[in-house]
Amino acid sequence: MxxxxxxxxxxxxxxxxxxxxxxxxxxxxxxxxxxxxxxxxxxxxxxxxxxxxxxxxxxxxxxxxxxxxxxxxSFITFGGIQNLLRIKFNKLEGEDYDIVESTFQNVMLSAEQFQLFRFLVPNHWKMSVFPYNSENGEERARVHVNIRLQ
Incomplete structure (x- = not known):
């Protein structure tokens, strides 16, 4: 299906x-x-x-x-990404990530959250993933989201 x-x-x-x-x-x-x-x-x-x-x-x-x-x-805008991060993942600009030009930077998501985020968001968004281990050893993914220029 x-x-x-x-x-x-x-x-x-x-x-x-x-x-x-x-x-x-x-x-x-x-x-x-x-x-x-x-x-x-x-x-x-x-x-x-x-x-x-x-x-x-x-x-x-x-x-x-x-x-x-x-x-x-089917398509998501820059503002749509902001809303998705806020609604689904409880992430706020300035607290949980930064916006620099057209890039979401340092969005901290668990590996499971990142997999769901990547599934939901269409491929016109390019994501760079950097591993992160917190002080207590919890593994997370640091996600930088960039719009792919085509």
């Missing part, structure tokens, strides 16, 4: 639901109910959920497959 590709806005909203601790079956039920007011109450009142609801109606099977079987971003 091919990997589902989701547009950035809908993938990030799906990650918002996951970040709130909802399980796959709970998220699927929320999507099935297709209630914008419910999403605002459960997740975020500031975020506009209307587009997600429309996408859910028009692409319900794709979205349910993404929830249950995983997905990749």
């Amino acid at each position: 091919p990997i589902v590709k989701l547009p950035q806005p809908y993938a990030l909203r799906l990650e918002m639901l996951r970040a709130k601790g909802y399980s796959k079956p709970e998220i699927a039920e929320i999507v099935e109910r297709n209630n914008e007011a419910e999403l605002e109450g459960l997740v975020d009142t500031v975020v506009n959920w209307e587009g997600f609801m429309t996408y859910s109606t028009e692409h319900k099977e794709t979205l349910l497959s993404a929830i249950n079987d995983g997905y990749q971003f």
Whole structure:
């Protein structure tokens, strides 16, 4: 079965639901109910959920497959990377990484987090990985993310 590709806005909203601790079956039920007011109450009142609801109606099977079987971003912008780092990995600019020109530098992720990040993010982003061992011996990956110029 091919990997589902989701547009950035809908993938990030799906990650918002996951970040709130909802399980796959709970998220699927929320999507099935297709209630914008419910999403605002459960997740975020500031975020506009209307587009997600429309996408859910028009692409319900794709979205349910993404929830249950995983997905990749079809395309993600620089701002989308920032949001993904914040929403999914609880990483903030200035605290957990730096931005220099068009590069995310010193993003600290566990090996497992990095593998998930690499899977989610399309190949138009080039990632340089440097091994890192913390003082307590925990292995992590230091990830520098650069956009690949084509």
